[in-house]
Amino acid sequence: MNVVIIGAGIMGTTFATLAKELAPDLDITILERLDKAGAGNSSAFWNAGTGHEANCELNYTPVDEEVISVEKALKIHAQFNVAKQFWAYLLDKGVVKDPKTFINQTRHCTIVSESSIEELRLRFKEMSAHHFFEHMRYSEDFDEIKSWIPYTMEERPRHEKMAATVIETGTDVNFGALTEYMAAYAVNKLGVKIEYGTHVKRVHRSPTGRWLIEAVTNGTPVQHRADVLFVGAGGGAFPLLKKSHLPFRNRFAGFPVGGRFLKASITEEQAQKYRAKTYGKAKVGAPPMSVPHLDLRVVDGKHYLLFGPFASFKPVLEKGRGFFDYLSSIRLHDLPGLLNVALEHFPLVKYLVSETFKGEKSMLEELESFAPGLSKKFDWKPIEAGQRVQIIKDGDLQMGTEILVSQDKTYGTLLGASPGASVSPEVMLRCLEQLLPAIFSREDALEKRNRIFPEDDLNTLINQPDRYREIRDAVNEKLGITQPGPE
């Protein structure tokens, strides 16, 4: 059976690697617009590199009238644990020699000011009662918080009342480097083919029932055929779905959100001093993906601080692509849905438009209120982040991701942006289960699956503390993540 994957980002590359590990006889080709793998949203500075496991992101634990919901946080934490199992397997196989070249331990902290202390206290109480977050600590003590995240506290007036939580075993992940490792392994050891510089323009069913893929490689029109197609093309998945003639295509449209970060180079010593990712609280009306955070980043052995993201209204499908591409993905029947989103989410649209015109000075002011004194301490430069295309489904805006699989199981795609790269192995495993179910009836594939994922059942991880701890400790050891002992 031949499988074509569109997009060599972390999703498409993980899909290909997993599929070939489980079913080596599959014939897999990836078609990629750019000239290397992981060069889109997955590349290091197009995203924030947070290994999302709900340690510190308040938007994963929504509060409604003093009742906090932790379900989403539990799911994401379990998914990240499954992701770490896959990455630990890649280390075992020698795909990656040194885990530090893609994953580095950082504290995951949340910091809030006086008006949100009650919420953080409640979050801590609920979360630390679960085995996933049993090592979470909470403090309202200025000096203790300063010892966790010095750059946010050093020049803050002592009278400002703050509260924070910390988990020591969080991570910074270079998803671009990880994707490149996987792509090299998939090509050199598993026999996956990757055609770079190939922009897929349209996919449709041929009279024989196979997928016909029309693309342009370096200016020349080319055609590929596939029994099964997986579109892991980020924002580029929307126009392909629209042109596919699949019955569910009309239910979906894309809502693009651009972003920028402030970035500064720091020394290894400064990185050692901070070694954290600190998440704050989003402003009223701001989308969940614009929660401010100050992140240590480790990329190619160098150290950086990243602050942001500053979301913006940018009507393109992917960074580097034009407005026309986005426009051509909109159909007449999408207009009522888009209008509905604009009206129903007017504060969000207003927020995005106002953020679009924010200059460097305002960005630095925002950094200054998050971490007093920091804007002058380092040489900050604004950089453009990747582009998120959120899902509009049946006229409603959604913030998560969705796997879509055609009824005949020959077309699968991933739409949406978040929590994204962090949970990619788990999401791609589910996608494979839906798209290529026959693989999972084979003895050898099941045995391999158990080796790659000793425990991929999210409910088991959520409900069986001992099983979770056994897996957590084993994968953390391989990935170089350690829980410090009691002081």
Ligand SMILES: Cc1cc2nc3c(=O)[nH]c(=O)nc-3n(C[C@H](O)[C@H](O)[C@H](O)COP(=O)(O)OP(=O)(O)OC[C@H]3O[C@@H](n4cnc5c(N)ncnc54)[C@H](O)[C@@H]3O)c2cc1C
């Ligand atoms: C500002 C920002 C911050 C983020 N922060 C985090 C974070 O901290 N942690 C986290 O886990 N996630 C984060 N994410 C999300 C994460 O970046 C994505 O979930 C992840 O990179 C998606 O991977 P992908 O493979 O789907 O997309 P991509 O990496 O964008 O890959 C898609 C590939 O498809 C190719 N392509 C597109 N269209 C075509 C076509 N027609 N023909 C051929 N090729 C095509 C593209 O060139 C690209 O290489 C963030 C995203 C953004 C934008």
